[in-house]
Amino acid sequence: MQSESAAPSFADLGVPQRLVDVLDARGFTSAFEVQAATIPDALAGRDLCGRAPTGSGKTIAFGIPTLVNTAKARPGHPSALILSPTRELADQIKDELAPLAKATDRTVTAVYGGVGYGPQNQAIRRGVDVLVACPGRLEDLISSGSVSLAEVGVVVVDEADRMADMGFLPAVKRLLDRTKSDRQTLLFSATLDGDIAELTRRYQHDPVRHEVGEVEPDMTAMAHHFWSIDHEQRVDHTRDAVVAAGPTIVFTRTRHGADRLCKQLGKAGVEAAAIHGGRNQNQRTRALEAFTKGHVQALIATDVAARGIHVDGVACVVHFDPPEDDKTYLHRSGRTARAGAQGVVVSFVRDNNRKDVKTLQRDLGLAQVVTTPDATLLGDGSRHREATSRQKAQPAAKAQQSSPPKGGGGNGGRNRQRTRTRDGEDRAAGKSARRDDRPARDGGKPRTRTKPAERRGADGVVDVDPRPRKQRQSTDGRTNPPSKVHRKGGGAKRQAIEASRPR
Template sequence: MTTSFAELGVPSSVTRVLTSQGIDTPFEVQLATIPDGLAGRDICGRAPTGSGKTIAFGIPLIVRTESSDPKAPSALVLAPTRELAEQIADELRPLARAQQLWVLAAYGGTNINRQIEQLKKGVDVLVACPGRLHDLLERKALTLGSVRSVVIDEADRMADMGFLPEVRRILDLTPSDRQTLLFSATLDKDVAALTRDYQSDPVRHEVGAKAPDIHRLRHHFWNVDRAQRIDVAVNLIRRAGKTLVFTRTRHGADRAAKQLRRGGIEAVVIHGARSQNQRDRALSQFTEGQALVLVATDVAARGIHIDDIECVLHFDPPDDGKGYVHRSGRTARAGATGSVVCFVDKAQRKAAKHLQRQVGIEIQLTEPDMASFGNELPIATDTRTINEPSGRQQQRARQSPNPTRGQSKPKGKGARGNRKPQAQNARQRNGQQRQGTGSSKGKPHKGKPAARNKSKAHGSARPQSRSKKRQGTNRKRAATQRQR
């Protein structure tokens, strides 16, 4: 018999929001954690990304949170990356509106002054990255003394990124009797220490496998020279469909995306050097199908929920087996299957074998085999985005000479091509007028050419002046001779 959210103790105001979103049946992690969360228990949960844990901690967080005073939020959610923080906030906002609560997402790359102003007006639930929250605390934009509930999401990722010392400092500023909900893909080492030091008698729930089941995926290790990578990638993506491409560096991600677009594949890019608006736009275009490819560094390997990824392409192999699992897990979400392709050049063969041993797979290194991916698929992206030239290209096209000189251009869009000849004629006429008037008000464009033009316009002036000087000199000489 299926259990409903109402049977878990979720208020009707929240269940109506869930039903409007098509969420009727709780997932496993939600069944396990929501009752304890609503009861006020501390929770230590292990659940893979994409298992529904945002709703699992979001419902107790929203239901138990009360309206806050300015600069004193009642609930705090800590997330390791900007994208995850924004995704959590987006999922919490509809639930919060049902309870008349206000949610704010605060992370780097966005306007901190605007966040300070919102905190002054009053924020009930603050979703933040540790770095931005530290900046807000330094500016005394808020206090954490009124926080009654704290969520630490992707705690293992926090540890990997070196955020745990900052997380500890933040937790030390909150009341000791708060409720603390901690979720992580693993619960050992640093995460276990965090649980020991900052949770009170937590109930432990573990859902799903400890790591993505990559054995369910189809793995391909292809021998591809660096010069051939783009051509092989274009051929692969046209057959595989929606693809997440990983590169080692930011520069490599930008370059790969640009080269893929030249190959007719609409690709967007995300990495740490992109502005938040650029990152949000890229994720939106990829999620909504406007772009077929998302090129990313490892910033996107964890904590981002993107459905229906058909293929993960390791354009650059990861550093180790853990990175391979995290990257490849993007196409193994919620029991889904998919394909993983890793490009390996001659210098990387030994490292690739070592990576396979770390992961626990044994895949033969082969030449690219497109037959296993079937025929080319119709590209479902917006052809206007692919074929429409950039603003700079359009500008160049308008400024280029008319390829059919001597023929009159039709009216309408083609009439734009006549702008440059008209401008040239106007400049020529203006130049002739300046030369004819001999006005001294305007500055010449270049000194020497202007002087030559002026002498032509007054061609009789210099010969006359030279003749007068010669006559004067001759007179002086004649007078001197007479005196002698």
């Protein structure tokens, strides 16, 4: 890898000075390897396919030539298109290119599913020069007539290998077919074989090829652990791993499994957030921010949702559900041990998947023995023991808080309020009660009012006193008459009813 002293400046690569100034202001004084290799050819208008790992600086590598080679667009007809496999990556690309776009008097916006169409349609109608898009949402916008690709002269396909993994290549081909035939096509991928090679042959003209960086994550920078556990022990051991290692990404196979594990970890004392295709964009963004800022200790993710998410400082990866193959293991595990840091990877092994684990280890060249779980090997053992002691003390404290006061409960458990659990689920503790979500006057708990029992008498009057008649005592010991309310009618009707009663 080239040293920083030998790395060329962006000006040396032919980048316009106004963009060099923006990069300098952001602290980018020297080009990364992929940028130095690809920017000159891309600025010259060549088709290009580049193999580079995630986090290598690809966005700047294709972003600068795209902005320089793109003409101003008219409303609904963007001049450049950048295709992204995930919403998170699309947002990252847009945010990274925004300062550069401003310096070149170009506009950039991102469109993707999971959010409303309204703001995206409005942005397109105002005019977008560079459109960053996920394939599915872009096809929807084309079908509705909101956008046309007929004037797109520059196309970037980012993370093409992930597009293939997620089944997006047919949509990518349909979108490319809608662009100008003489367009410039820039393709970036972690691999350039198989489906990606076919895409290159069909949609690129005499492309220049650049391959830089590592093809796969550095497996030697990770400590790999394979733990033999029972199915019902998975949550407890996940908690132990998070507490011992630090910030952890936990991979599950399904959305439901991610949500369930998130709640279970919360009850076990570990703050967690789930991210998957069933969450809308705002929920996914909040989960990522909470994890990045350290507000939650664990991020529970499905394989598809985690693609395009790049978070530094991940100490541990847990394969809660086993990966489908060695490629998935590499992709998941590569979330840790980034940028030269060390990382820990934990895989749960059960009796029904031991054979698959052996095959996986053979394909990956790993020789770790399947062992009993030991979270103290993952990080600070003293921190794990302290957290375990706190966890053992929690049930007794919760039981003491939830026990009813002596002498209370005169209503025999009826009409007790709903309580709200920590993970947001309602738990009925008796008959249901209506919750008043308005804030309490004293700043305490929200007020809760119990719906009174209603009894209709022979005279059509509704009795709203919830107590049995025999229990309605006044302060002097005499029985109080029930308060009476008429559903309809005013004073005249009440007088008519009173007059009709036998005296």
